[in-house]
Amino acid sequence: MSLLDRHTGFVRALRHGGLPVSLAEGLDAARALTVLDLADRETLRAAYAAALVKRHTHRPVFDTLFELWFPLGVSPEEAPEPPEETPAESAPAPDAADAEAFRDRLRELLLTDDEIALRALAREAVGRFAGFEGASGSSWSAQLVGRALDPKTLMAGLLRAVLGGRLPGGVAERNARRMIQARVDRLNAHILADVRRRLAEERGIERVAETAVRPAVENLDILRASRADLVALRREVQPLAQRLATRLTIRQRAGRSGRLDFRRTVRASLSTGGVPLTTRHRPRRPHKPELVVLCDASESVASFAHFTLLLAYALREQFARVRVFAFIDTLDEVTRFFERPGGDVGEAMRRLTAEANLVRLSGHSDYGHAFKVFVEHYGDVIGPKTSLLILGDARNNYQDPALAALETMVAPARHAWWLNPEPERDWDTGDSIAGVYGRHIPLIECRNLTQLGRFVGELA
């Protein structure tokens, strides 16, 4: 593959992976190649990143694809590899002694900070342990390497070595643990990259790219996010809220000024001989809605409720008042958990599931009963300044939807919306009654941070 083909293929793959790479940016990158020494792969990576990746959240996608399109070739000094290519075919099960030898070398390496040696070890280990005969011929698996090397079990020994033979606990141990963990993570990244490289050699880059690329964090499906994803998502919420708040303030300031201020107009006219050349206006009172949130706190959608509340609370300035109610099969007000100044929404979510009274019988969501309870106890909370927000997947476990109660809640509110974290195509399947509720309250699909941000921006 010529450099030009590789370049265009890479740019195409990036676009396919969701990065908006324009023609001009592609040209910039190509121009960068002409002024650089292409022998250094990290320089090449940095150059492509500078020219093509204009948003930090796109970087992981970029790195994955870069590893595939510009793989680290087998350089001469790593050449003592031939024995590892053959066993993959004849596949004698790598024995335990072999793995133990690798683990010894790994233990040494994790104590030093030698990136190149670490990568070499990862590649060698992949060659030794990753091959297996699958249903569709020979293949490679990063999990097999992970199982053989099992770096987690080395941790205690390494900690002792770093800390001089004892485990003091506290900050010192914590720091050492982080240091080693970071190296292990890098090792795993190298292993994964090398497995993908080998797969790409056999099956073609495009096919591997399709499965390897994960969407950027703002487009991650919140309901399907893994634990690591959730951490990444949570880090994104604060900046998102900040951006939204800035935009809202700008919008408010740019809006027309309010009613004529008669007194100040006359006062100003004195300096122009009593002729009111310029009129003065009162500043407009910003519209601050009261926000009432009803969130389904059941396991299935808890992570979604979590993010919406995080965002709502980060934007508290923009609302006159926020009241939060949570329910599973009965409903309770949970605002008190959030009101501690400087408090942390994650903590509040944990406490509310433990302390609030949300479960009556089964512990399965029952929207109908929750609505009835709300109307009965908190009916007067919703007034003409209120925006009502319901968060949930509308999966009612085949119980009474209590549409009348919902009507009573929606009618007095200024606005009412229902955010559903499920993709629209799943609505009305199984026990979802999104369509039924959708006739009484606008139902909005809200699966990722982009959609959530857009919605909250319009709300405030």
Place this chain on the structure above:
Amino acid sequence: MTMFASPEDARTRLGAVDYLTDPGIATAVFLADALGKPLLIEGPAGVGKTELAKAVAAATSSALIRLQCYEGLDESRALYEWDYRKQLLRIQAGVDGWDEARAGIFAEEFLLARPLLTAIRRDEPTVLLIDETDKADVEVEGLLLEVLSDFQVTIPELGTITASRRPFVVLTSNATRELSEALKRRCLYLYIDYPTPERERDIVLTRVPGIRAHLAEQVVRTVASLRALELKKAPSIAESLDWAHTLLALEADDLDEETIARTLGVVLKHVADHTRAAKELGLPGLGG
């Protein structure tokens, strides 16, 4: 007429003025110079975005011209303005007729060049730093587009002024708002993240003379642990340096729990962050 010969050259010369780069930074700086494109830098507060522009200026012995963006920044503050007071004086002092006066008052003499125009007109090597671009209004971005893509400014009364020598342009942003796609497209992009502990240790050692390597290591490792907690404001390089200075002044030679608890105010600036860190790291004597 480029300033740097290669990324490696950029690395050594920035290192010579005490700015430690990583491959990403060095390559981006080199390319921005070689391709003559503006460099947009984003990243958390306090990781050295503005510092980088200053370091480039120092390393290449260029003049640094800085345009600090703020809400309400407009053309007359960013680009140029006619000095109307001086023009009035000229008209009042002049005896000649209107035609001469009109020709006379729109001359170079009455032009107040603001940072963007100054940077474009200079013949000597120049680094133009447009700081905190996200704070400026969206209209300013439109202005920047024109200036940064062609490096020319049109003044109706004088004609078009084209840069005789392209300045090295650095834009920084804290991402409080998304910059427009059009602006991003015209720039090279560099995200400076928190450094790896190894690089941060080197930074501390260069910037805080007299600190012992062991203590520097402890500082950056602890800061890395703090960053991993979900804090309101994670400590950045600036805080690590402050911390190192503080410990040096206190003549502490070991960063144990008690020292951390006593000096935590240097790194964390929110009460909630303090309580959180105290809880997670098990620090003594910080009533939560």
